[in-house]
Amino acid sequence: MHGLGNDFVVLDARADALPAMTPAVARALGDRRTGIGFDQLVLLEPSATNAFRMRIFNCDGSEVGACGNASRAVALLHGEAVTIETGSGPIALEPLDGGARVDMGAPRFGWDEIPLAYPMDTFNLPVGWEGLDAPMAVNVGNPHAVFFVEDSHAVDLERLGPLIEHDPIFPERVNVNIVSHAGSDHLTLRVWERGAGITRACGTGACATAVAAIRRGLVQSPVRVTLPGGDLVIAWEPGGTILMSGPAAESFRGTFDWDDYS
Numbered sequence: 001m002h003g004l005g006n007d008f009v010v011l012d013a014r015a016d017a018l019p020a021m022t023p024a025v026a027r028a029l030g031d032r033r034t035g036i037g038f039d040q041l042v043l044l045e046p047s048a049t050n051a052f053r054m055r056i057f058n059c060d061g062s063e064v065g066a067c068g069n070a071s072r073a074v075a076l077l078h079g080e081a082v083t084i085e086t087g088s089g090p091i092a093l094e095p096l097d098g099g100a101r102v103d104m105g106a107p108r109f110g111w112d113e114i115p116l117a118y119p120m121d122t123f124n125l126p127v128g129w130e131g132l133d134a135p136m137a138v139n140v141g142n143p144h145a146v147f148f149v150e151d152s153h154a155v156d157l158e159r160l161g162p163l164i165e166h167d168p169i170f171p172e173r174v175n176v177n178i179v180s181h182a183g184s185d186h187l188t189l190r191v192w193e194r195g196a197g198i199t200r201a202c203g204t205g206a207c208a209t210a211v212a213a214i215r216r217g218l219v220q221s222p223v224r225v226t227l228p229g230g231d232l233v234i235a236w237e238p239g240g241t242i243l244m245s246g247p248a249a250e251s252f253r254g255t256f257d258w259d260d261y262s
């Protein structure tokens with residue numbers, strides 16, 4: 001499945017259990033030349049607290065708490081409104097025609113909630129990397145640094161993305177968002193994803209970016225966020241939860257032999 005070209009392999013183990021997923025199996029499946037290939041692997045499992053549980057693995061094998069685009073894909077697959085368990089708490093999915101709306105929960109801004117290595121002002125982090133300065137740090141189920149620039153396409157994200165992702169001030173690494181202001185309710189965004197690199201779209205990146213831009217007074221909710229793969233609409237009022245709307249699609253279904261990857 002994919003959401004704006006951010007692509008996923010979705011394994012549905014809600015009714016029939018699969019062998020245990022490990023970082024090594026996720027990495028092997030995620031290899032675009034020797035495996036199936038994806039930005040994220042999504043594993044659906046039974047849940048003790050909600051309708052079912054969604055686990056998310058980046059293509060480097062790391063397990064993470066949230067994925068906005070995959071949440072819309074899972075909403076489409078499930079086909080009816082449902083609240084599910086994720087590593088970062090429950091989220092509410094509502095399928096729409098050709099996509100979904102997801103309540104991603106409330107953003108968090110505490111330095112230890114991002115998390116950062118030590119106390120810092122998360123509204124304007126007092127740090128910079130070669131001209132990329134003073135990002136806002138936001139956790140929307142996963143950690144994001146949001147940099148506002150004049151022209152997001154002029155930034156060498158391929159080179160700076162991994163530098164920032166692995167900077168020791170982010171002990172759990174970070175997703176890197178480069179945003180330019182396109183209008184009073186419109187932003188343009190490119191994302192270097194933690195554990196996956198540059199993707200065509202990042203749903204949580206769009207959420208973190210819209211929240212950061214609203215907090216800085218640059219735009220008003222709802223915000224249209226244009227990513228290389230297309231547009232998402234993000235609604236958020238301070239103190240509330242984030243509503244993300246956008247498309248999702250199924251690409252194909254198939255089978256593979258687990259033994260080839262373990």
Ligand SMILES: N[C@@H](CCC[C@H](N)C(=O)O)C(=O)O
Nearest residue numbers: 067068069142194202203204
């Ligand atoms: N593609 C995603 C985010 C996936 C997880 C992220 N790379 C992380 O490590 O936190 C999205 O659509 O939100």
